[in-house]
Amino acid sequence: MKIEVLGTGCAKCVALEKVVKEAVAKSGKFAQIEKVDDIMKIMEYQVVSTPGLVIDGKVVSTGKLLSVDEVVALING
Amino acid sequence: MWYELTKEFIYGIVGLEGKLADALHFFIYDTVKIWFLLLTIIFAVSFLRTWVNTEYVRAHLQGKSALYGHVGASLFGIITPFCSCSAIPLFLGFIQARIPVGVTFSYLISAPMNNEIAIAMLFGLFGWKVTAIYIGFGLMVAIIGGYFIGKMGAEKEILLDVKPIDSELEAGLVSLTVKERAKEAWGYTLDIFKKIYLYVLLGVGVGAWIHGYIPTDFIARYTGEGNPFAVIIAVMMGIPMYSNAAGVMPLVEVLTGKGMLLGTALSFMMAVTALSLPEALILKKIISIRLIGLFFAIVGSGIIIIGYLFNTIL
Numbered sequence: 008m009k010i011e012v013l014g015t016g017c018a019k020c021v022a023l024e025k026v027v028k029e030a031v032a033k034s035g036k037f038a039q040i041e042k043v044d045d046i047m048k049i050m051e052y053q054v055v056s057t058p059g060l061v062i063d064g065k066v067v068s069t070g071k072l073l074s075v076d077e078v079v080a081l082i083n084g
Numbered sequence: 085m086w087y088e089l090t091k092e093f094i095y096g097i098v099g100l101e102g103k104l105a106d107a108l109h110f111f112i113y114d115t116v117k118i119w120f121l122l123l124t125i126i127f128a129v130s131f132l133r134t135w136v137n138t139e140y141v142r143a144h145l146q147g148k149s150a151l152y153g154h155v156g157a158s159l160f161g162i163i164t165p166f167c168s169c170s171a172i173p174l175f176l177g178f179i180q181a182r183i184p185v186g187v188t189f190s191y192l193i194s195a196p197m198n199n200e201i202a203i204a205m206l207f208g209l210f211g212w213k214v215t216a217i218y219i220g221f222g223l224m225v226a227i228i229g230g231y232f233i234g235k236m237g238a239e240k241e242i243l244l245d246v247k248p249i250d251s252e253l254e255a256g257l258v259s260l261t262v263k264e265r266a267k268e269a270w271g272y273t274l275d276i277f278k279k280i281y282l283y284v285l286l287g288v289g290v291g292a293w294i295h296g297y298i299p300t301d302f303i304a305r306y307t308g309e310g311n312p313f314a315v316i317i318a319v320m321m322g323i324p325m326y327s328n329a330a331g332v333m334p335l336v337e338v339l340t341g342k343g344m345l346l347g348t349a350l351s352f353m354m355a356v357t358a359l360s361l362p363e364a365l366i367l368k369k370i371i372s373i374r375l376i377g378l379f380f381a382i383v384g385s386g387i388i389i390i391g392y393l394f395n396t397i398l
Contacts, residue, residue, distance in 0.1 A: 015172055046172055050246070055177030056138040056170045069139055070170065074271070 008038040008082070013049045013059035019072045020044075020058040027060070030078035038082065087113055107296030114288045114334055118208060119281060125204030126276050130269035132163055134260060138174060141191070146181045150234065153187035158226035161194025162219065171366045179246045186234015193383055194226035197358035201280065205333035206353075210346070217394070218350060222358075225386035232382055233375070241375035283331035291338035304343025314348045315391035319384060322355025332356050347394025354387045 012027055014020020024042050031038045043049060043061075052061055056070030060081070067081050090113040094105050141160040145153055171192065178188040198219055207215040260268070307314045322332075336349040364376050 017170070046176060046244075049173055050176055050180055053177070053180075054139070055142050055174045057173050070137055072275075 008036060009041065009063055010038050010082070011041045011043050011061040013043045013052060013054055013061060014057045015044055015046060015049070017057060022072050023058040023060065026073060026075050027078055029075045030082060033075060034079050034082045036082060086117060090116075103296045107292045110295045110338075111288055111292035114291065114337070115285060118205065118284050118288065118334060119277075121208035122201065122204050122280070122284070123273060123277060125207060126200055127269055127273040129163060129200040129203075130272040131265060133272075134265040134268055136160065136163055138164055138170070138177075142177055142181050142183065145178075145183050145187060150184060150187065150231075153184060154190045154227045154230050154234075157183075157187050157191035157230065158194040158223045161191050161226060162198040162223075164195060171363055172370055175367070175370060176244065176246050179242070180248055182248045184234050185238040185242070186230045186232075188230075189233045189238070189379065190226045190230025192379075193229050193358065194223065196360065196363070197222045197226065197354060197383075199357040201276070202333070202353060202357050209333060209337045214346070214350075218354075221390045221393075222354070225383060225390070229379075229382040229386055233378060236378065238371075238375055238378075241372040242370060243372060244370050280331075284334060287331035287334035291334040294335075294338050294342065298342065301343070307339065307344040307348055309345060309395075314345065315351045315388055315395065318348050318352035318391065319355040319359075319388055322352045323359045323384075324361060345395045347391040347396075350394055351387050351391030354390065355384070358383055358387065 010027055010031065012020065012024045014023065020042075024040070027040055031040060049057065049059065052059060052066050054066060054069050058070070058072065059066060060068040060073065060078070062081060062084075067084075073081075090109055094100050094109040094112070100108060141157070141164055144160075145156055148156065175188060175192070178191070179185070203215060203219065206218055304310075307318070311317075332353055336344075336353055340346050340349050359380060364380065367376055367379075
């Protein structure tokens with residue numbers, strides 16, 4: 008599983024990355040986490056409000072700082 | 085009712101008198117009132133928001149006429165969340181969808197200007213009429229400002245080369261139950277509230293002090309009818325104060341009560357929420373200084389005109 012956090016470096020984006028790390032640990036799954044701050048790459052995902060969350064190439068959330076449990080739910084989804 | 089209750093508490097039960105009692109009464113009364121309003125109105129706005137996100141706005145505006153675009157973008161600006169750190173992806177994302185730069189600016193002007201916190205506070209402190217006029221003028225500045233920026237050929241002022249996408253965009257909305265939406269909205273409301281409640285407390289504190297101790301004619305003399313430059317001074321003061329919109333409103337209430345004209349106070353608040361230096365610095369990475377200057381000039385003069393208009397009609 009590959010999880011990408013899209014964000015250009017705002018506070019919420021940094022916070023979401025932390026939440027994702029916690030959520031992965033909590034879910035017990037093996038996942039590769041990547042922070043994407045290249046704006047052109049973010050554009051490719053057609054995300055206009057950051058932070059964005061992408062799981063296995065699919066955008067699952069935009070513009071929101073999710074809670075750990077919400078991310079766990081998305082990972083298990 | 086709440087006013088009488090706190091009055092009874094301070095003067096009756098605690099038995100305070102004089103200026104200290106006036107200030108304290110105002111402080112307790114106003115803090116609780118504003119906190120309550122913030123919670124209810126931000127909740128209402130965030131609840132509505134769960135149906136509309138920025139991706140949806142972009143998909144909706146794609147391929148629409150310019151007029152529809154300006155009006156639509158400005159209207160969406162009221163209900164969609166916007167944080168200045170999203171300015172770049174938003175800007176480029178809109179270009180990608182071939183939405184005209186002017187329309188994008190209509191959105192960029194409207195989103196921070198019609199700020200939910202400002203709306204909540206205005207509604208609580210001055211009633212629905214002032215709030216409606218505030219939103220109406222905010223929309224007008226966003227529509228006209230975006231239109232002018234579009235007319236001035238802003239396309240060539242963009243520093244990055246963005247390739248437009250050919251395909252139709254998908255709105256990408258999540259389906260949620262009403263309960264889930266309410267839960268999400270409540271979480272967001274608490275989040276915002278935690279960030280601003282101290283500012284409100286501080287703002288009301290200073291406001292209460294002014295209310296109790298500063299004589300009315302002092303404020304009226306500098307920012308009342310007598311000073312033709314009051315609005316311009318207020319806007320200049322408002323620009324660097326971006327993050328403290330919530331703390332500013334209680335002050336505005338007191339200042340107007342003490343003789344500052346409402347238009348001046350509104351201009352001040354709009355400058356605080358709509359013109360932010362952080363946003364300008366973020367935008368500098370993708371658009372020319374000239375265009376940013378134009379953006380600030382149009383919004384700034386719009387706000388100044390609103391101030392004078394309000395001062396004349398109210």
